[in-house]
Amino acid sequence: MKTIIPAAASLTALMFIAACATTPEIAGDPVAVGPDFPPALVELNFKSHGDRLNGHAYLAEGEGPHPTVVLLHGFPGNERNLDLAQDLRRDGFNVLFFHYRGAWGSEGAYSFTHIIEDVASATDMLRANTETYRTDPDKLILIGHSMGGFAALEAAARDERIACVAAIAPADLGAIANAFDTDPASAEGFSAYSDTLQMLAGLTGDTAVAEIMANRDAFDVGALAPKLSGKSVLLVAGDKDTSVPPDRVHAPLVAAYEAEPGIDLTATVLSGDHSFSWSRQELIETVLDWADGCR
Numbered sequence: 001m002k003t004i005i006p007a008a009a010s011l012t013a014l015m016f017i018a019a020c021a022t023t024p025e026i027a028g029d030p031v032a033v034g035p036d037f038p039p040a041l042v043e044l045n046f047k048s049h050g051d052r053l054n055g056h057a058y059l060a061e062g063e064g065p066h067p068t069v070v071l072l073h074g075f076p077g078n079e080r081n082l083d084l085a086q087d088l089r090r091d092g093f094n095v096l097f098f099h100y101r102g103a104w105g106s107e108g109a110y111s112f113t114h115i116i117e118d119v120a121s122a123t124d125m126l127r128a129n130t131e132t133y134r135t136d137p138d139k140l141i142l143i144g145h146s147m148g149g150f151a152a153l154e155a156a157a158r159d160e161r162i163a164c165v166a167a168i169a170p171a172d173l174g175a176i177a178n179a180f181d182t183d184p185a186s187a188e189g190f191s192a193y194s195d196t197l198q199m200l201a202g203l204t205g206d207t208a209v210a211e212i213m214a215n216r217d218a219f220d221v222g223a224l225a226p227k228l229s230g231k232s233v234l235l236v237a238g239d240k241d242t243s244v245p246p247d248r249v250h251a252p253l254v255a256a257y258e259a260e261p262g263i264d265l266t267a268t269v270l271s272g273d274h275s276f277s278w279s280r281q282e283l284i285e286t287v288l289d290w291a292d293g294c295r
């Protein structure tokens with residue numbers, strides 16, 4: 001396993017590190033853009049189990065085919081990590097961003113089972129439209145944040161053709177189900193919060209809690225380790241994350257994946273809250289460095 005450990009250093013040491021570090025830099029804007037295949041933002045929609053999902057694609061410059069990231073948002077999806085999408089495109093990756101069934105205007109009803117299915121529909125769409133989106137069908141990469149991290153791990157475990165998956169502060173619904181058992185007040189709080197999410201059509205607090213409890217084994221992302229064997233996995237946590245505390249989610253997940261020798265695991269804890277509000281650059285550099293090995 002490759003582990004990235006934030007350094008604590010004096011001001012002098014930090015100045016030396018700043019002068020000498022070899023951390024990968026964010027790719028700059030191109031000096032010139034070719035006329036035939038320029039970078040582009042393409043609005044799109046595609047079907048998942050009969051419902052239309054809204055999204056858009058950031059297309060990298062050049063004829064391709066390009067490695068392509070499916071970027072997955074969380075619950076409900078306020079933090080979309082589109083700064084990461086832009087930097088991935090500058091670095092030569094296409095990026096597909098979309099909303100799950102029932103989320104933010106996409107058709108259908110929102111559920112946790114549906115978001116896993118919708119990721120599979122997204123990868124199917126990309127593989128069926130390689131020329132349209134200049135996509136390499138054998139180099140699709142799943143990157144998700146929070147509930148999107150949960151969906152990325154679940155979908156990658158079900159798709160043998162996905163070789164790389166990154167989970168940024170991922171939710172573990174199996175662990176959440178266990179927490180509901182031991183702390184009923186947490187279930188009540190989750191239910192009450194879910195009832196406020198009017199942007200998620202078809203979701204209620206009662207249905208959200210019931211789905212988690214009914215699928216605790218299937219939604220246990222730690223148990224996915226054998227199905228992730230042979231894949232490159234990046235796990236990122238924020239040390240000040242109160243939504244997905246690293247000691248309760250990240251650490252057990254790292255231990256479970258370390259125990260599976262077939263997983264090429266990179267794990268790190270960055271300074272940050274659940275959205276990495278004050279460490280966006282460090283988060284982006286961490287993801288870009290890992291993704292470079294997925295080309």
